[in-house]
Amino acid sequence: MTKSPTILIIDDEAQIRRLLQLTLEPAGYSMKFAANGNDGIIMAGNERPELIILDLGLPDMEGVEVLKRIREWATVPTIILSVRSSEGDIISCLDAGADDYLIKPFRTGELLARVRTALRHRPKIHEKEIFTTNNLTVDLNLRIVKKGKDVLKLTSIEYSLLTLFVRNAGRVLTHKYILEQVWGPTFAEEAQYTRVYVGQLRKKIEDDPAKPKILITESGIGYRLNLEEN
Amino acid sequence: MKNNAEHRPDPETLIRLLKKEEEKEKRGKLKIFFGMCAGVGKTYDMLKDAQVALSKGIDVVIGYIETHKRVETEALLIGLPTIPRKNIDYRGTNLEEMDLDAVISRKPQLVLVDELAHTNAPTSRHTKRYQDVQELLNNGIDVFTTLNVQHLESRAETVAQITGSIVRETVPDSIFETADEVEVIDIAPDELLKRLAEGKVYTPERSKRAIENFFRLGNLTALREMSLRITAERVDRQLREYKHSKQISETWKSGTHFIVGINQNPHSISLIRWARRTSYAMDTSWAAVFVETSQKLTAKETEQLAKNIKLAGELGAEVITTSDEDIAGALLRTAQSQNATQIFIGRPAKRKFFRSTDIVDSLLQRAYNIDIYIVGRKDEQANAPSREWLPVIQSGLPQYMVSSILIIAVAFICFPFTEIIGYRTVSMILLFAVSLLPLRLGRGPVLLSAALAALVWNYFFIPPLFTLYIKHPEDILMLGVFFIVAAVSGTLSARVRARELAVRQREMRASALYALTKDLSSAHSQEEVVKAAVSNIKKYFNSEVAIYLGDADGDMSPLLHPASSWQSDEKEHSVAAWTYWNEKKAGRNTDTLPFAQATYISMSGPRYPLGVIGIKLPPYQKLTLDQESLLDNFIAQIASAIERELLNDVAKKSIIVSESERLYKTLFNSISHELRTPISAIMGASENLLMMAQDRAISIRELYSEIHIAAERLNRLVANLLDMSRLESGMIKPKLDWCDVQDIFNQSIQGLEQENEDHFIKTDVPEEFPLVKLDFGLIEQAITNLIYNAIIHTPAGTSITVKAKIENTHTIITVADDGPGIPKDEIKKIFEKFYRIEGSVTGGTGLGLPIAKGFIEAHHGILSVKKLIPHGTEFILEIPLDLEPKSL
Incomplete structure (x- = not known):
């Protein structure tokens, strides 16, 4: 805990860079900046940041391309920053290994929460066999899921769906990714499966399934297991 | 290997079968009740079958039935609805015909039409009833009809030979062959005669006459045999077709295709019928070839030729016209190009004097691998050959006058100089004049001038003058030689000229086509194509042209194309429409609607007909065969040019669309980026300030909060505008x-958490509500807009309810509030862009509702609004459940 985490911002807009700096530096992060994709890739290698915030509309190359190039050698958590109209780009970035996304204009509170989540979850989950959030406990070793003190009965698909979320806690998972992981690659287009099973899972694990706190819907993109305690 | 290839059905045969199947799918079914003669009970059996169909609940109507007042038959009419006949007043006589249009518009499943061979009253749409029946079938209506064997085109002649009575009302064999079902109504001749005698067929008086003439036992036996045999052949053929379609290949043999040479001779008719029977028996296709030479035809001959060609077409031949002076050569050439192995020709009447070789000889000499069959004439007419020797008056009277006057004028000029040049030189001058004549005149006038010159020379120049008597024997010889030389040289030059004329005509045709294609290919729009088409047709056919084009939906445009060279009226328009829908020639000089002013020809396109061209010739003029084939070529060219332009237009449109899409996307992306970046900055910065300013003086907090609210509002406006x-x-x-x-619903409500401070929002979705196909983002936005609209337009404390249910084929989502409601006269305008209700709270862009409506409509849904009682407003979204899935 000697060194504060480094965040690399790859964005061509100076104003956004300044805003991010003003928001994140007071929260205790050290900042690095790149104004285009090429610089971003180089700095990702040189600076070894703990987190990258990547804008999609870069002057020299597509954001997806930048992400893919970084992912060739690094698993550093990455948050995508984009405008609403580029939903398709967001999905392709998430499928290419991005962890989360934010839509401009974003709320600073939200940004800080996402940054915290992204920095926290990544390396630790594998070692931790018991996962807890919002009164829900998942024991990956004993395959036991508890809501408060009650043991929940889950079907095998519900269980594998839940463990997938747990192992990727905080990350946004696209429908396609979930389908491929739980049902297999041939089911990648059957988005209705995730809707049905997430619905069932919510009824069991959420306090109020109509206002989910654990499994959050990301409109048009997928789902995310929420790490923030409410 | 080779064997294998030979046993495989050739693609053409298979395509033909497929096409037949395809046409049959759409068409109604035809059942023919077939008998050997009148009185066998065809109508009776047909009505019995119709009654059975009626009892099965099939919609049967009577289009036309002739009961001949037979009691048993009339009894069967009970229960069958009848379409009233159409009364046609023709030259004072009232004729009754089937009302074709009434039947088509009634659209029954099955219609009964008696006497298929009937000829319609002159002003009817079609000349023959079987054409009416075909139109009914094309409209998907099943037809029951009756037919006697003597009315079959290919048998009419034989029947006439057997019974001695000539049959004029005939039906093409193809109708009989393509019928879906044929039921033979057979009755023993004795039985029929008994029924006749009992007066069951005709009135007693008529029966007596009938038995004496037509209904003789011998006749009936022959007719019966013929009808049974035809039916047996049909069954046999069906079996063969079945084998073809199931590709049972052992019995399949390569199609021996043959051609038949026909001409303007009436004997061609029996040749054509003979060929038809042969092709039927051999199960092959055949072509009738007419070779047009420079020989001019009389009006009667032209008419006979047209008849022959029409008959050949009706009897299933492919009709080919080609022009050549060398008939044998043309036949051989056509045979080769058609892959035919046999040529049939009729026996020529007699060797012609001037022809160096006869066609038969010529064919036999030159055909190596093609069999030549010469079909004999059945009834040689005594006076037929004599016609060959009579001078054919093909050149008009003026031409004969010119030739006579010229010879007399030459003689007149020479006369005063006879003393000086000698009368023998005059013969040379006259000979010269005769040999010059063929340059302008036909064979007849040339022969006349040769004879006249000989006569004039003898009378006015050979001594003794002014007598036909010749003093010197050498002058007699001279006169003889003079006449022969004049006649031969005149005829030879005439023939050379005729050949030259033919060549010139062919050249003219070629250049006409060339000019047309040149004009068409340089036309750059449909407009120009049509203009080029009109001007070229006008020029080469000396006719007025009307053009109707098809529109994008495949209907014929109701308006005449403005480039047309004459204004057709309503009646002409309906003829054009008929042609368009049926893709067949109609109008003047055809069998369909022959009373029209113009002939209409359709231009077929890939999916719909491209349009119709109407050709109006000057009164009493007809196109020659040659011109007709040129016109067909013209129309094919024009059709392909119009099609080309249509495709061009489509391609251009799609380029424009994709270009504008690309531009739009670029612009959209850059604008949304440009607008949103500064807003992001303002919002982020003000939010940071707000968080930092928590401990400071309240007024500064409020100022920061104002900035933030303004930025949020600006952001909403930009989002809405985008x-x-x-x-x-x-x-x-x-x-x-x-x-x-x-x-x-949850997403929408969560998204509005900040805006919603003092409204209660409830959702109501039934348990087990199924997943429905929607665009998540768009519907979320629409519902957000509706809820936000309720929040800003209703007072604090109002509750808002969002419900979902399934009703039949739609997902129904309602967003209701119990606020004061929208004033009645404003309710219609709320979906208009930028419309804001007067006196409503500030804020809002007037875009939220139109956007919601647009998003719903993009789902093919409806967004409506309802006033709730006692107060409140309800927005109702109806979205169809079976939206077309779109690939991701």
Whole structure:
């Protein structure tokens, strides 16, 4: 805990860079900046940041391309920053290994929460066999899921769906990714499966399934297991 | 290997069978009740079958039935609805015909039409009833009809030979062959005669006459045999077709295709019928070839030729016209190009004097691998050959006058100089004049001038003058030689000239086609194509032209194309429409609607007909065969040019669309980026300030909060403007996916948490509500807009309810509030862009509702609004469940 985490911002807009700096530096992060994709890739290698915030509309190359190039050698958590109209780009970035996304204009509170989540979850989950959030406990070793003190009965698909979320806690998972992981690659287009099973899972694990706190819907993109305690 | 290839059905045969199947699918079914003669009970059996159909609940109507007042038959009419006949007043006589249009518009499943061979009253649409029946079948209506064997085109002649009575009303064999079902109504001749005698067929008096003439036992036996045999052949043929379609190849043999040489001779008719029977027996296709030479035809001959060609077409031949002076050569050439192995020709009447070789000889000499059959004439007419020797008056009277006057004028000029040049030189001058004549005149006038010159020379120049008597024997010889030389040289030059004329005509045709294609290929729009078409047809056919084009939906445009060279009226328009829909020639000089002013020809296109061209010739003029084939070529060219332009237009449009889409996307992306970046900065910065300013003086907090609110508002406006612009450019295409409606509602409500401070929002989605196909983002936005609209337009404390249910084929989502409601006269305008209700709270862009409506409509849904009682407003979204899925 000697060194504060480094965040690399790859964005061509100076104003956004300044805003991010003003928001994140007071929260205790050290900042690095790149104004285009090429610089971003180089700095990702040189600076070894703990987190990258990547804008999609870069002057020299597509954001997806930048992400893919970084992912060739690094698993550093990455948050995508984009405008609403580029939903398709967001999905392709998430499928290419991005962890989360934010839509401009974003709320600073939200940004800080996402940054915290992204920095926290990544390396630790594998070692931790018991996962807890919002009164829900998942024991990956004993395959036991508890809501408060009650043991929940889950079907095998519900269980594998839940463990997938747990192992990727905080990350946004696209429908396609979930389908491929739980049902297999041939089911990648059957988005209705995730809707049905997430619905069932919510009824069991959420306090109020109509206002989910654990499994959050990301409109048009997928789902995310929420790490923030409410 | 070779064997294998030979046993495989050739593609053409298979395509033919497929086409037949395809046509049959759409068409109604034809059942023919077939008998050997009148009185066998065809109508009776047909009505019995119709009664059975009626009892099965099939919609049967009577189109036309002739009961001949037979009691048993009339009894069967009970219960069958009848379409009233059409009364046609023709030259004072009232004729009754089937009302074709009434039947078609009634659209029964099955219609009964008696006497298929009937000839319609002159002003009817079709000349023959079987054409009416075909139109009914084309309209998908099944038809029952009756037919006697003597009315079959290919048998009419034989029947006439057997019974001695000539049959004029005939039906093409193809109708009989393509019928879906043929039921033979057979009755023993003795039985029929008994029925006749009992007066069951005709009135007693008529029966007596009938038995004496037509209904003789011998006749009936022959007719019966013929009808049974035809039916047996049909069954045999069906079996063969079945084998073809099932590709049973052992019995399949390579199609021996043959051609038949026909001409303007009436004997061609029996040749054509003979060929038809042969092709039927051999199960092959055949072509009738007419070779047009420079020989001019009389009006009667032209008419006979047209008849022959029409008959050949009706009897299933492919009709080919080609022009050549060398008939044998043309036949051989056509045979080769058609892959025919046999040529049939009729026996020539007699060797012609001037022809160096006869066609038969010529064919036999030159055909190596083609069999030549010469079909004998059945009834040699005594006076037929004599016609060959009579001078054919093909050149008009003026031409004969010119030739006579010229000879007399030459003689007149020479006369005063006889003393000086000698009378023998005069013969040379006259000979010269005769040999010059063929340059302008035909064979007849040339022969006349040769004879006249000989006579004049003898009378006025050979001594003794002014007598036909010749003193010197050498002058007699001289006169003889003079006449022969004049006649031969005149005839030879005439023939050379005729050949030259033919060549010139062919050249003219070629250049006409060339000119047309040149004009068409240089035309750059449909407009120009049509203009080029009209001017070229006008020029080469000396006719007026009307053009109707098909529109994008495949209907014929109701308006005449403005480039047309004459204004057709309503009646002409309906003829053109008939041609368009039936894709067959109609109008003047055809069998369909022959009373029209013009002939209409359709231009077929890939999916719909491209249009119709109407050709109006000067009164009493007809196109020659040659011209007709040129016209067909013209129309094919024009059709392909119009099609080309249509495709061009489509391609251009799609380029424009994709270009504008690309531009739009670029612009859209850059604008949304440009507008949103500064807003992001303002919002982020003000939010940071707000968080930092928590401990400071309240007034500064409020100022910061104002900045933040302003930025939020600006952001909403920009979002709305961008959505509106996406909607208006038609760029919104829902990405359909299975959605959980409850999830959509939650997202909308959560998104509005900040805006909603003092309203109660409830959702109501039934348990087990199924997933429905929607675009999650668009519907979420629409519902957000509706809820936000309720929040800003209703007072604090109002509750808002969002409900979902399934009703029949639609998902119904309602957003209701119990606020004061929208004033009645404003309710219609709320979906208009930028419309804001007067006196309502500030804030809002007047775009939220139009955007919601647009998003719903992009789902083919409806957004409506209802006033609630006692107060409140309800917005209702109805979205069809079976939206077309779109690939992701």
